[in-house]
Amino acid sequence: xxxxxxxxxxxxxxxxxxxxxxxxxxxxxxxxxxxxxxxxxxxxxxxxxxxxxxxxxxxxxxxxxxxxxxxxxxxxxxxxxxxxxxxxxxxxxxxxxxxxxxxxxxxxxxxxxxxxxxxxxxxxxxxxxxxxxxxxxxxxxxxxxxxxxxxxxxxxx
Numbered sequence: 001x002x003x004x005x006x007x008x009x010x011x012x013x014x015x016x017x018x019x020x021x022x023x024x025x026x027x028x029x030x031x032x033x034x035x036x037x038x039x040x041x042x043x044x045x046x047x048x049x050x051x052x053x054x055x056x057x058x059x060x061x062x063x064x065x066x067x068x069x070x071x072x073x074x075x076x077x078x079x080x081x082x083x084x085x086x087x088x089x090x091x092x093x094x095x096x097x098x099x100x101x102x103x104x105x106x107x108x109x110x111x112x113x114x115x116x117x118x119x120x121x122x123x124x125x126x127x128x129x130x131x132x133x134x135x136x137x138x139x140x141x142x143x144x145x146x147x148x149x150x151x152x153x154x155x156x157x
Contacts, residue, residue, distance in 0.1 A: 008094045014043035022077040028120040039075040049094040058082040061091040071099035073109040113150040
């Protein structure tokens with residue numbers, strides 16, 4: 001493995017300082033302070049895949065077991081200078097493998113609905129669709145009327 005090859009390291013919870021650093025580098029997605037702090041705190045107690053290139057953390061994803069049949073991507077973030085390099089896809093693959101090992105048949109994720117136009121979340125939904133997620137339901141009040149939630153999911157083979 002070369003220093004440029006990304007690798008995944010699992011931890012029982014996210015390193016909160018790493019999670020905060022990465023999410024603060026993504027203000028177009030994590031610009032609501034209360035939500036950002038909530039993601040950082042919650043991810044500290046969830047199984048977390050951390051993506052490394054050499055000795056640098058470039059992304060992370062935390063997951064929770066929502067039901068015996070489904071795991072949920074609680075949060076995922078990749079440093080902006082590492083976007084479009086396959087890091088997000090690698091992190092989702094790691095979550096899928098962990099979810100399967102826990103007996104889950106589905107992986108879900110919540111993101112901003114297209115009913116609230118946002119070019120950054122258009123990219124996010126496109127990413128999730130590219131890695132096999134499909135829209136399942138709009139939850140307009142889950143995060144509040146100004147932040148409509150889209151539940152997406154994929155079956156795990």
